[in-house]
Structure formats: C-alpha cells, structure tokens
Amino acid sequence: MTELNSNESVDSSGSFRLLMSYVFADRPLFIKALLLVVIATGLDVLGPILGKVFIDRFIMPDDYPLWPIVGIISAFIITTVLGTFLQYQQTLKFINIALKAVLDIRKRVFSHVLKLPMAFFDKARTGQLVSRITNDTESIKDIYVQFLANVLSNVILLIGILTAMAILNIQLMLIALLLLPIVGGLIFIYQHFSGKIVAKSRQLRSDINATISESIAGMSVIQATNQQQPKLAQFNEINQGYYQTRLQTIKIASFLLRPAINLLSIIILVGVVWVFGRQVVEGVAQIGVLYAYLNYLGRFTEPLAEITQRFSLYQQAMVAGDRVYKLLQEPALVQFPNHGAAIEHGKLTVRDLSFGYHQDQYVLKKININIQSGDFYAIVGHTGSGKSTLLSLLLNFYQPQHGKIFIDDHLLPSFDHDTLRNGIGFIAQEPFILSSTIYENIDMGRSLGQQAVEQAAREAHLDEVIQQMPDGYQTQLGEGGLRLSTGQRQQLIIARALAGSPKILLLDEATANVDSETEQVVQKALNRLRGKVTMIVVAHRLSTISHADNILVLDKGELVEQGNHRELMRLKSGVYRSMYELQRQERKLAQLQA
Structure with a gap:
C-alpha cells in the first residue's frame, strides 16, 4: 500500500x-x-x-x-x-x-x-x-x-x-x-x-x-x-x-x-x-x-x-x-533561512554523509568528498552501490540522516529553490520532454531569450539538427519528444541544462541509452565545459570517464576507492580495475562476434 x-x-x-x-x-x-x-x-x-x-x-x-x-x-x-x-x-x-x-x-x-x-x-x-x-x-x-x-x-x-x-x-x-x-x-x-x-x-x-x-x-x-x-x-x-x-x-x-x-x-x-x-x-x-x-x-x-x-x-x-x-498536510521540503548568496564557484564538500530510504537500511555510509570548482569527477560502481542516490542528495531531493553537504562553504539546504536550480544543472538518464516546442523545452519557463537558447543548442551540438526542421526552434515535439531520436532527446536535455549557465553539472548515466556516435557528440559537448563548470558524472561505461580528474568508486554504499584512471588501474585487486577490464573484454568479444 x-x-x-x-x-x-x-x-x-x-x-x-x-x-x-x-x-x-x-x-x-x-x-x-x-x-x-x-x-x-x-x-x-x-x-x-x-x-x-x-x-x-x-x-x-x-x-x-x-x-x-x-x-x-x-x-x-x-x-x-x-x-x-x-x-x-x-x-x-x-x-x-x-x-x-x-x-x-x-x-x-x-x-x-x-x-x-x-x-x-x-x-x-x-x-x-x-x-x-x-x-x-x-x-x-x-x-x-x-x-x-x-x-x-x-x-x-x-x-x-x-x-x-x-x-x-x-x-x-x-x-x-x-x-x-x-x-x-x-x-x-x-x-x-x-x-x-x-x-x-x-x-x-x-x-x-x-x-x-x-x-x-x-x-x-x-x-x-x-x-x-x-x-x-x-x-x-x-x-x-x-x-x-x-x-x-x-x-x-x-x-x-x-x-x-x-x-x-x-x-x-x-x-x-x-x-x-x-x-x-x-x-x-x-x-x-x-x-x-x-x-x-x-x-x-x-x-x-x-x-x-x-x-x-x-x-x-x-x-x-x-x-x-x-x-x-504532507510535509513540504524543509527550507533553511536563505543566506542570500548565489552559487558562484561550484565547490562541493560532502562530510560524513550517511543516508537510507529506510532508517535501518543505509544506502550510503560515511561518504567524504571534496570537489573544487571546475573539477571533473566521475562516480562508478556496481548496480545498487548508491551512485544515483548520491546525485539525488546533491540535488537536495532527500535529506541525509547523518552528515552534511556544502556548496561554496554554505549548507546545501540554505540555498533557496530558485538559487539551487539555477546553480545546478541535471541531466537524467531518461530524458523528460515536454509536449511543446524545442524552444520551450530548452527555456523551461526561465525567460532566457532566443540567443541563450540557441547558444545552448550549439554547445550540445543540436543546433544544426534544429535548423533543418521546418519550424526550427518552434517545432512541436509531441508527447515524449517523438519527433526526435533517442540521441537527439538526450542532446536536448543537455542543451536545457547548459542554457541556465550552471556552476555545477550533474549527469546520471547520460550516455547509457545512446549509440556510439551520439556518445561522442555528448563527450565533445562536455569536454568544452571542462574547467568552466564543476561536473559530476555517474557512468556505466568506464571508457567515457577515463579522463576525469578524479573517479569515486562506490561499493555497497561505501567509498572504497578514489583517484584518476591511472592511479586506480595500478590497484591490482581494485574494484575499478576489475570493472574496467571486464568491460574491455566485453568490447573485444562484441567486436569478434561482429
């Protein structure tokens, strides 16, 4: 019930x-x-x-x-x-x-x-x-x-x-x-x-x-x-x-x-x-x-x-x-008094974070992370390790039972709703498309203006596709964005996130359901943002995040390893190395079968 x-x-x-x-x-x-x-x-x-x-x-x-x-x-x-x-x-x-x-x-x-x-x-x-x-x-x-x-x-x-x-x-x-x-x-x-x-x-x-x-x-x-x-x-x-x-x-x-x-x-x-x-x-x-x-x-x-x-x-x-x-009478989100500051840099700090959907079953346990402004962090781990849950906590969707999250040295809940959503962009695995125009799907009622919307589409490598459509940015997409391919829908969501010029960008397996060509397009768009925006990417395909500044490896809710790709590959019995080698063997087998 x-x-x-x-x-x-x-x-x-x-x-x-x-x-x-x-x-x-x-x-x-x-x-x-x-x-x-x-x-x-x-x-x-x-x-x-x-x-x-x-x-x-x-x-x-x-x-x-x-x-x-x-x-x-x-x-x-x-x-x-x-x-x-x-x-x-x-x-x-x-x-x-x-x-x-x-x-x-x-x-x-x-x-x-x-x-x-x-x-x-x-x-x-x-x-x-x-x-x-x-x-x-x-x-x-x-x-x-x-x-x-x-x-x-x-x-x-x-x-x-x-x-x-x-x-x-x-x-x-x-x-x-x-x-x-x-x-x-x-x-x-x-x-x-x-x-x-x-x-x-x-x-x-x-x-x-x-x-x-x-x-x-x-x-x-x-x-x-x-x-x-x-x-x-x-x-x-x-x-x-x-x-x-x-x-x-x-x-x-x-x-x-x-x-x-x-x-x-x-x-x-x-x-x-x-x-x-x-x-x-x-x-x-x-x-x-x-x-x-x-x-x-x-x-x-x-x-x-x-x-x-x-x-x-x-x-x-x-x-x-x-x-x-x-x-x-259902309790709304708890809002702390707003300190009035905007998210200016995108620095993220997680201290002793523990969270569970049920009080006696923790999904994340004592997580500590320090991410500087402009860093590119990746989060990897087996299914059920808590990757998407960590992103949900960073988005303030849930409140942790223990520990705190800081953005620019301010508590996460102390930012008001508008400040938080303007400062953090989120790209989900399953794109949510309005039954409206391309322009309205990118703008999302933020009154960004035509120039900002088109710039975001160019950064997501979607502008050329849009220009070829009969009505351009005013093209009606239909329910669920049926007029776009799966990859184009993902690019549209990336454009939506970039249009607000966020300081922090969160991606939850954004390339999991796209083909290799679209994946490369997405990677190009993200590479252009490197150093300008703090990026935290949850990834299943480890090859897409091998160039990250730091990779966080979660296993059963615990942070068991962290470091860049080379450092983690040196750990002979490491979780990341075993996952990476397994995926490499799967790719080789797929190539042989092809």
Missing part, C-alpha cells in the same frame, strides 16, 4: 474549516447571495397566503369585484416571476463562490505537490495524484453549489413556511414541526452507514485512474510480455469493486432519504385532511386556511427531502475534501 492508499484517519474538522473558509473568502459576494435567498424565499412564501385571501374573500362569498381580483392576481404573478429571477441570481452567486473555491484549491494543491520531497513520489501512484488534483477538487464544488446553496435556501424556506403556518394556525404548524427531528434522525443514520462506503468508493476511483495511467505508460511492456489479460483482470476487479460501493450508497440513499420523507409527509397529510377537513365541514375553520396549509405542507416536505437528498452529495464532497486536505 502506498501513502495515498492508506486509510489513516483524517482530521475532518480541518478539511471542513478549509472548505468553509472559501465561503467567507469573498464576504460581500456571500452576503449578496444570502440576501437574495431571503428575499426570494419571502416572495415564495407569499404565494399560498395570496391564494388563501383569494379563496376566503372572493370564492367562498361568491363575490368577484374586478380591481381587487386584478390586484391579487397581479401580486401573485409579480411575486412568482420576481422570486424565480432572484433564485436564478442566487444560483449564479453560489456557482461563482464554488468555481473560485475549486480554482484556488486546485492551484493550491498542485503548488503543494510541486514542493513535496522526492520521498513522497517514491511511494505515490501517478493516477491517484491526478485523481486528487482533478476529480476530488471538482467534487468539492458540490459542497457549495449542490449542498450549501440548497441547504441554506431550503432552511430559510422552512423558517418562512413555519412562520406562515404559525400565522394561519399554530396547531397545524406544530404538526409540521414534528417532521424535523425525524428527518435529523434519518440524516444521522444515513451518514453512519454510508460514510465508510463513500470513502472506499472514492479510493477505488483513484485506483482505477492509477491502473489506467500505469497501463498506458507501460503498454509496450504489457504487450511484449503478454500481460493484457492479467491487467484486464486487475482492472475489472477494481472496477467491479467501485460499482458495488456506488450501488451500496445508492441503495442506502434510496431507502433513507427521499422515499422515507415522502412516506412521512403522506401520513401527516392524510391526518391533517381528516382532522382539519372535518373542522372546515363543521364551519370551525376556513377552507382558505386548509388550502394554504396543504400548500405549505407540500412545500415543507419538499425542502426536507431536498436537504436529505443533498446529504448524499455532501458526504461524497466531504470525503473528497478529506483526501485533498490530507494531501495538503
């Missing part, structure tokens, strides 16, 4: 405060919406009273004076039309509140995700994160549009109806009042039975998104290993689970919400008609009062049914809010 899958308890009061804070964020807008609700409700409540007056004054006495009747009918039409218009306006106001809230929450969540440490992404699933940022934030909108607006307007309507009932007949008002505690009990029972099911439903929905995302990303592997049926079975199991949980919530809502309210209202209606109808027949009560009361009773049960019905949406929206709130 990942962190996103865990069922840890979430502070629901915290998520509720988060969601309600947006209601009062634009106080004037909320007050306007509330005033519109009150006025529209008042106009709505006037209708049955006008009907009562019409029945008792004109129909029952069989007296139809023209202008009074015109006045009553006109008042009825005006209140109906104006009430409808105001309800439309209030809906727009609440939708405005909802859209602003969703806009800000989604921006806030994505901004927070961008600041989370890499350790979080080691455990998270992409599809689930996407679901939280998109689906869950969208569901939150129901809190404001479907629930808050509906409940507010219906509560005010209930107050208005009860007031009008009390004016007509206090006894009848008390009968209607009996419905309120019964409805409250039904809502409590619904929340009790549906809460966990709704939470599980949303979790399964995230799992569906995660499974689809992973399957599409790894489609070539799935088809190559004939895993279509197992993947389909996995998806069907999750999808069926989601269907069952949704069906359970619908069954509970269908039984406890509107049907139960309708049944109660019918029972009360029959009782009122029987008791009050006899009073009308006996001449004790006015028929206009009975008409108005029955009209109000119909309107009274409708808001109650609406409120209970909306609690289904409220439950789902609150679960979505809890999930979003939990993501916002």
